[in-house]
Amino acid sequence: MPDKATTRLTQRDIARLAKVSQTTVSLVLNNRSDATARIPAETRDRVLKVIRETGYQADPLARRMTKQRNQILGVFTYESVFPSASGDFYHPFLAGIEDRAERLGWDLLLFTSAPVTDGHRRIFHENNRLRIADGCLLLGREIPSDELARLIAEDYPFVSVGRRDDAGAPVPYVGADYSTATRTVAERAASLGHRRIAFVGLGVGAESSADRLRGFREAAGPRAPHVPTLDRSPGDVLDDLLDRRITAAFVEERADAIALYAAAAERGVDVPGDLSVVALGDSTRPAASDLDFTGFHVPRRAMGVRAVELLEAVLSGTSAEQQLLLPCELTDGITLTPPKGA
Amino acid sequence: MPDKATTRLTQRDIARLAKVSQTTVSLVLNNRSDATARIPAETRDRVLKVIRETGYQADPLARRMTKQRNQILGVFTYESVFPSASGDFYHPFLAGIEDRAERLGWDLLLFTSAPVTDGHRRIFHENNRLRIADGCLLLGREIPSDELARLIAEDYPFVSVGRRDDAGAPVPYVGADYSTATRTVAERAASLGHRRIAFVGLGVGAESSADRLRGFREAAGPRAPHVPTLDRSPGDVLDDLLDRRITAAFVEERADAIALYAAAAERGVDVPGDLSVVALGDSTRPAASDLDFTGFHVPRRAMGVRAVELLEAVLSGTSAEQQLLLPCELTDGITLTPPKGA
DNA sequence: TGGCTTTAGTAATCCGGATTAGCAGGCGGA
DNA sequence: TCCGCCTGCTAATCCGGATTACTAAAGCCA
Incomplete structure (x- = not known):
């Protein structure tokens, strides 16, 4: 029965109670029975009995001091893990991560202590705690990319969820193949007769944006119009599209697609009759709609799962492909039909 | 510039490079300048220069060996943290927890490694890692309750999110005042003229269930009917309610309220005309509905926030009320109107 | 009975950093 | 010139457990 809450129970205490040395306690706990460590059943039982009676549990941190692995999987998010601002975008990733972590017997450490500078967190700061985790x-x-470069330089085991451009060296990642998915949908639009199609969204900055635009251009040609959304109202964007006589809009961000659809409905513009709208992924901002958009979904759960698996491979030294793109799930939907003239 | 990725950089390495002792490096890093540790600016700068050049960062775990606090806040969930089965029920709790943890400079450790026995996780198992976290x-x-009892016996700092009955000793918690909220809504129904009202749900087992039923009985009397939901279809439950000529159903679980509403709609039973339906909290199972139910919401985010604050108080020895019930947010909604006869 | 092996278990050391006790050298005062 | 004191820094130790090297005692054999 546990008493004296003053000090934690240590192996030394157990040793004293079982009348053996701390070494023996450690050996028993680690179930060692090589030629170098012979513990007869009688002694082993005596030690185990004391351990059972006291409820002793080894300090996991002291353990890590000598062993290399800690069974802690770090998760660093550049935004809040449980954000209200990005809806449930991260949720499926984390569900996949948790699932695999659980199976591997790992705990998940969320680096929420990283201070926010210039709007996002930084990995490397004064009191960096990355090394608590194994990877x-x-x-x-x-x-x-400077943070990625430093991780690589320090040889810290990590995997990015989402494709990343090289940062001096190749970055290990599990990403979604936005480019292929976007190209496929764009080709489908072309085969339906669409000749005036536009990319709506950022298209630059993050790899995920650039990949979509690239896939779009592969199908629609290098000069296909790119309608920006930054700091513009959905009505503005809609006007822009109609002015250019666009028949199919490829919207990078589902939340923008939903807003565009709402603006169209308000204006009496029929979707997809007057304008087809394709959603290239899932909402990273809160936005709900029952509408079944044509486009694709990001395999978020699978990406989480595969990222953990890749990290495990990295940690255990198993060779594996370090850069992985998972296919997106295409959705037929009802927002892409042949254009009116076709 | 970091090289030789073979071994991690240690204070010993820094000491060698700066031509001082490991002790000095430690003292500089901890900014000590007592009478017992006098480091002139010149030496300090030399050490700091080497640290900067090498990019050395202290091993946070080795640190904890001697310091007591680890700045890690453990989060133990008896179900998955990122479940698909319970929708987003946990999300707001975690958002609140993350928010406060971030502010306190703590990392969040999710104990996903705890093995699942008999359908739920257990805190105490062979390779318990609780002590990695400060609390x-x-x-x-x-x-x-045996796990709670053991936590108390071992003097492990913890706070339950949600009220818990004593487990041999009082359990520190931050809960929601289901009982008052339920009573208030039940009284409101009575004042609207409802005489035949029923509690729909488990009503037993978890404290949260029992609290709701208790609040209900406080308003509706000890003999007010309790209609169970376990293993019954919404249609069954609806039949039961209609048979008993109930005019207002107080449904413990919002998902059940939604299902009940759907069953009523299908059957041509008007809600709230023929039957008022009150939702006593939020969905713990995936269920979506645009319907604005009368009832209340659980202050989940606030509970998360307050729980972190309470744990921080416990850890720092600040005295504070150890058992806290936050008021639920009552919602007017449109599903409670006077009964037909009134 | 001496020498060699096996058995059972322990002392010593390490992990990486924090802390305490203490030491060498320079300086001031009597 | 001797003593005490301050300065600047380090050796030693500790945290809790893992591991290695080694020893004492018993067993075996000739």
């Missing part, structure tokens, strides 16, 4: 998963739309 | 938050509908 780390990185989540976020944009990850500064 | 722990407990989330879950039901928490075995």
